[in-house]
Amino acid sequence: MTQRRQLFDSTDGPEPFELAMMVLSLIAVTIMLFLAFGNLSAQTHKLLFFIDTAICIVFLGHFFYGLFRSKHKLHYLKHHWIDFVASIPVIEPLRTARLFQILRVVRLIRSSRSLLNRLIKQKKEATLASLLVAVFTILSLSSVMILMVESGIKGANIHTAEEAIWWALVTISTVGYGDHYPVTTAGHIIGGIVIITGVSFFGVISGYMASLFVAPDENEIKQSQREHREQIRQELHQALVRMENNQRQMEINQQQILAELAELKKSKSS
Incomplete structure (x- = not known):
């Protein structure tokens, strides 16, 4: 337990x-x-x-x-x-x-x-986590699949694990050195999918990096929100203080009026 x-x-x-x-x-x-x-x-x-x-x-x-x-x-x-x-x-x-x-x-x-x-x-953390999972998933699937469809094929140049990983890296980055490339129809389809996902992947990275410089910092936003809340709290406190002072003044005025009325009644009776 x-x-x-x-x-x-x-x-x-x-x-x-x-x-x-x-x-x-x-x-x-x-x-x-x-x-x-x-x-x-x-x-x-x-x-x-x-x-x-x-x-x-x-x-x-x-x-x-x-x-x-x-x-x-x-x-x-x-x-x-x-x-x-x-x-x-x-x-x-x-x-x-x-x-x-x-x-x-x-x-x-x-x-x-x-x-x-x-x-x-937690947008930043979620974006980084998604990118981490995406790159591992794409590299893993593409390298395994290309090795399975290309290995042992006549004229193919991807036969080892190292070559498959290298091909997946250069393809997802859209660099394409050309030293290793698929020769089968299935390999071409896999390569096309990897290229498309690679372009999308680096597009997301570019957008994320741009947002880090353009979007306001979260700490600054939180600090601004704290200052705004503190300002509102102070204004409410001041308003309550004014209301209490006004109420005390009204009570004093009321007591003065009652005292004057009592004096008037006393003077009339006398």
């Missing part, structure tokens, strides 16, 4: 990067299943291992970044040790720990009633 609480430690909504890590965990688990049970060629197995190692590096970076930012590091280690265990790439049995990563984030999603609002409020 205690271990379960450690795995599912929070009932708050997940951060955008936690959602990104969940998606990467799903990809990593899929790769793990293919490596364990798939009838793969040596180069495809090598390529999937490279992709899995790259994802593990991202996991480790996210873990140590969270540890560095945490004010209570022992508490962070206690509740996120499974993330570190699942990020070790070279030990096969530890890869199954990624299932607990997925379950923990799924529980956070289920317990959160304002997931969409949180993503909208």
Whole structure:
């Protein structure tokens, strides 16, 4: 029971990067299943291992970044040790720990009633997380698919895992050195899709970078909002003070009028 609480430690909504890590965990688990049970060629197995190692590096970076930012590091280690265990790439049995990563984030999603609002409020983090997931997904799928359709084909020049990854990188970046290229119809279709997604991908990056310089800084907006709220609070306080002073003055005037009326009655009776 205690271990379960450690795995599912929070009932708050997940951060955008936690959602990104969940998606990467799903990809990593899929790769793990293919490596364990798939009838793969040596180069495809090598390529999937490279992709899995790259994802593990991202996991480790996210873990140590969270540890560095945490004010209570022992508490962070206690509740996120499974993330570190699942990020070790070279030990096969530890890869199954990624299932607990997925379950923990799924529980956070289920317990959160304002997931969409949180993503909208954290636009920068959500954009970066989406770009991270997109680049890994595109590179992984394109490199694996191009290796499967091109490897062993007469006249093809993409036969190894390194060549497939290099082709995916230069194609998604729309550089296209021309040293490696598909020769089959399926390879051309895959290449066209990668080029289109690459153009869209870098278009999003350009828009995001432009928004960082053009859009006002969030800290400045929050500071302006705080100053505006403080100004309103002060104005309300001053208005209340004036109302209290006016009320006291009215009471004093009323007492003076009553006193004068009492004197008039006394003078008439005398």
